[in-house]
Amino acid sequence: MKPVSFEYFAPTSVADAVSLLQEHGPEAKLLAGGQSLVPLLNMRLARPTAVIDVNRVEGLDYVREDGDALAIGAMTHQRTVERSELVQRVNPLLHAATRLIGHPQIRNRGTVGGSIAHADPAAEYPAVALALDAEMRIVGPNAERLVPAADFFVTYLTTALEPTEMLTEVRVPALPQGTGWSIQEMTRRHGDFALAGAAVTLTMDGGACSDARIVLFGVGATPLRVQQAEERLVGERVDATLMSEVGREIKTSIDEPLADIHATSEYRRNLAGVLTERALVEALERAA
Amino acid sequence: MAAKRDVRLTVNGVAYEASVEPRMTLVDMLRGELGLTGTHVGCEHGVCGACTVLMDGRAVRSCIMLAVQADGAEFMTVEGLASEAGELHPIQQAFIEERGLQCGFCTPGFMMTIHELLQETPDPTEEEIKDALGGAICRCTGYESILKSVRSAAKKLQALG
Ligand SMILES: Cc1cc2nc3c(=O)[nH]c(=O)nc-3n(C[C@H](O)[C@H](O)[C@H](O)COP(=O)(O)OP(=O)(O)OC[C@H]3O[C@@H](n4cnc5c(N)ncnc54)[C@H](O)[C@@H]3O)c2cc1C
Ligand code: FES
Ligand code: FES
Numbered sequence: 001m002k003p004v005s006f007e008y009f010a011p012t013s014v015a016d017a018v019s020l021l022q023e024h025g026p027e028a029k030l031l032a033g034g035q036s037l038v039p040l041l042n043m044r045l046a047r048p049t050a051v052i053d054v055n056r057v058e059g060l061d062y063v064r065e066d067g068d069a070l071a072i073g074a075m076t077h078q079r080t081v082e083r084s085e086l087v088q089r090v091n092p093l094l095h096a097a098t099r100l101i102g103h104p105q106i107r108n109r110g111t112v113g114g115s116i117a118h119a120d121p122a123a124e125y126p127a128v129a130l131a132l133d134a135e136m137r138i139v140g141p142n143a144e145r146l147v148p149a150a151d152f153f154v155t156y157l158t159t160a161l162e163p164t165e166m167l168t169e170v171r172v173p174a175l176p177q178g179t180g181w182s183i184q185e186m187t188r189r190h191g192d193f194a195l196a197g198a199a200v201t202l203t204m205d206g207g208a209c210s211d212a213r214i215v216l217f218g219v220g221a222t223p224l225r226v227q228q229a230e231e232r233l234v235g236e237r238v239d240a241t242l243m244s245e246v247g248r249e250i251k252t253s254i255d256e257p258l259a260d261i262h263a264t265s266e267y268r269r270n271l272a273g274v275l276t277e278r279a280l281v282e283a284l285e286r287a288a
Numbered sequence: 289m290a291a292k293r294d295v296r297l298t299v300n301g302v303a304y305e306a307s308v309e310p311r312m313t314l315v316d317m318l319r320g321e322l323g324l325t326g327t328h329v330g331c332e333h334g335v336c337g338a339c340t341v342l343m344d345g346r347a348v349r350s351c352i353m354l355a356v357q358a359d360g361a362e363f364m365t366v367e368g369l370a371s372e373a374g375e376l377h378p379i380q381q382a383f384i385e386e387r388g389l390q391c392g393f394c395t396p397g398f399m400m401t402i403h404e405l406l407q408e409t410p411d412p413t414e415e416e417i418k419d420a421l422g423g424a425i426c427r428c429t430g431y432e433s434i435l436k437s438v439r440s441a442a443k444k445l446q447a448l449g
Binding site: 001002003004005006007008010031034035038039041042043051053055079102103104105106108109189190191 | 289290293309310311312313316332333334337340346347348349351352353354356357401404418419420422423
């Protein structure tokens with residue numbers, strides 16, 4: 001057996017899960033889809049003393065419309081999001097991002113909450129959460145709070161979640177009618193984590209850009225919003241020249257991404273620029 | 289060592305019970321405790337697809353699920369494809385005819401993946417086939433013959449109605 005020995009709990013309510021977290025301290029780990037945690041257990045990169053399996057917690061598996069937003073339960077499988085007509089209609093960017101996560105067999109188990117809580121800097125959901133101003137509903141021992149994406153992703157695999165807290169819901173504002181969107185990424189093989197990627201939204205008003213969001217992933221410790229590039233677009237008539245300029249500027253302006261065996265820092269930076277330009281072009285086509 | 293826990297599950301229509309340590313993965317229980325060695329185990333971190341089984345009808349990686357999580361669920365493994373009388377399943381027949389395997393290491397995972405695909409999408413497009421199979425690695429065949437096997441299996445299953 002590969003993982004270290006641990007105690008196992010399978011609570012059926014959020015309150016029980018949170019009190020188990022309190023009882024077992026920072027060496028306890030919640031287990032959602034297990035698609036990130038169990039590989040880490042198998043490689044002993046994670047050595048928890050207690051594993052708290054939240055798959056039997058009731059009432060965290062839903063996608064529903066709530067005012068102008070989609071409310072998604074933390075334990076909703078990525079596959080459910082992929083197949084939800086509601087998501088496709090209200091938030092095609094979220095839908096497209098889901099299709100880029102691993103493979104169908106991974107999405108069958110992987111959850112929305114797990115991906116956001118894990119906060120892999122190359123993951124699609126955190127980037128889209130930041131691009132769309134999603135909010136995370138977090139339940140702790142004494143209180144519940146809503147944390148905006150801008151404050152949620154702290155650094156590499158680290159979020160605003162305290163060791164005694166559980167993410168229970170992700171609220172994703174609807175993509176406004178007429179807003180163009182795109183998500184572009186480069187992977188070594190279909191379904192792999194992105195070497196780099198860009199998620200973009202673009203709102204046009206009377207020929208000029210009234211709002212833009214550009215979020216990069218796979219190039220920093222967290223998903224990275226590039227406000228400087230967004231400001232280059234707002235108020236402008238967006239054309240091919242401007243989009244290519246913005247892409248070029250990204251290549252030189254972002255901090256040097258980490259290099260690993262899959263890609264050098266320079267290559268990742270270059271990709272970030274190229275993918276941003278591609279994403280802008282596609283988003284503009286889609287913008288009404 | 290953490291206390292063992294009892295797991296009750298159904299595999300290929302047969303009820304099983306096992307007592308396992310929480311850290312045991314599902315694939316280790318299937319192979320080591322239940323003696324169902326048809327499911328293979330390759331990378332043990334979710335990447336290669338060799339260990340894919342159906343859990344309540346969904347293709348999942350049995351190397352990155354804990355055995356204790358299987359409690360109460362229904363599984364299908366490659367051993368469940370052929371009939372009790374030994375008649376091969378159309379997917380298996382198609383693999384033989386189209387030479388969908390060489391060493392056979394990846395085959396159980398591919399077959400379970402294809403089973404899920406054809407249950408949901410009896411007449412898949414090329415794109416849908418590739419999307420489903422993208423999560424499985426084969427070091428021998430070069431994939432072309434596996435794609436042919438899927439198309440052939442789809443036809444066979446449709447003919448059966
Ligand atoms: C082969 C393969 C390819 C993959 N490719 C991609 C990819 O391209 N893009 C991508 O984004 N992901 C990819 N993944 C990861 C996948 O999306 C995971 O499902 C996801 O990262 C974690 O979700 P999970 O539900 O499996 O969580 P788990 O693995 O169960 O948990 C991950 C972490 O989050 C914590 N956690 C989980 N749920 C909660 C919660 N509700 N509250 C607080 N903490 C929680 C856990 O304690 C753990 O630390 C891939 C995985 C594999 C195996
Ligand atoms: S052994 Fe499970 S995916 Fe490779
Ligand atoms: S047949 Fe040998 S790995 Fe696929």
